[in-house]
Amino acid sequence: VTLWDFLSPRIGAQHTPAVVAPVGDRRSTWRVLAELGRRLGYDLADTAVPEATDESRLAQISAYGRRPYAEMVAEGWVETEREFPAAWVDRHVERLGGWRLAPRLLVDQLASLADTASLVMVPRRQKRQLNSQFGYLGEPPIVLVHPDDAASAGVCDAQPLIVRSASGQVTGVAKIDASMRRGAVSVPHGHQDANVNRLTDKDDIDLITGMAHYSGVPVTIHPAPHTADDPNG
Known part of the structure; x- marks a missing residue:
């Protein structure tokens, strides 16, 4: 993901294997966060599974992607056509019953505000x-x-x-x-x-x-x- 990913008109993903193996006791970020979650009482990922690797977690995360994870690994880069205008957005909004730009929760919060400062x-x-x-x-x-x-x-x-x-x-x-x-x-x-x-x-x-x-x-x-x-x- 690059700095300008959100501005890109293309939908794609890149996979690059590690150049060097980690040294010492360095752990992957997902494992550190999962372990913190476990100690706080949240099951974010099963850190007890010894065979769990970065690749297996990436495959799990990418399971619902537009292109298979194995293809991305093999090719290094995959891209899919962009649907524009994005019809899926319209379908999603229809399921919600239309745009809700002023949900009651926010309207009530706005009504409760008072002038507390001149600036x-x-x-x-x-x-x-x-x-x-x-x-x-x-x-x-x-x-x-x-x-x-x-x-x-x-x-x-x-x-x-x-x-x-x-x-x-x-x-x-x-x-x-x-x-x-x-x-x-x-x-x-x-x-x-x-x-x-x-x-x-x-x-x-x-x-x-x-x-x-x-x-x-x-x-x-x-x-x-x-x-x-x-x-x-």
Whole structure:
């Protein structure tokens, strides 16, 4: 699976045997995870079967694939035609009774929300930045702010600003954007120095997904102090 696998218009899989044998007591990842699961009371895979190997597990996982696992091993690469438009998606949605873009669980959760802060963080993906990839391009973390919110905080366009929450703070570059909703500050993901995880709280969990909240987090914004190497100082 490559970085761009999800963008590829081709459906294929590759098998490459190990170049060298593992040394020492090194174990396969599946066996480590299965053993952790067993100790937690979950049967993820039978680690007691001595003949279980990486190949046997891969064959088991690939049993329902579009092409036989043995063929992939023999050829090294197999590919199947892509169905487009994807009729199977339509059939699956029909079995569900149609698209459910607003399930009752989410609607009820939305109705229970209250205005708890005058300014909250909302997430976004920034162009030329894919998670932690492409950091070498040097794209700064651009924080989008409504003009009124920027004026209230004394934040100026294209100037460094600090986004602060109860958990921590990050520094980015302000972009005053009238298309932003007032009360929302858009902080991009994937920057090493301006790591958005510093603004989140591992104990502030969304009960439906089990994920930490990355949206609706109360924040404040402040002009960042100029440094000696700041060209705008």
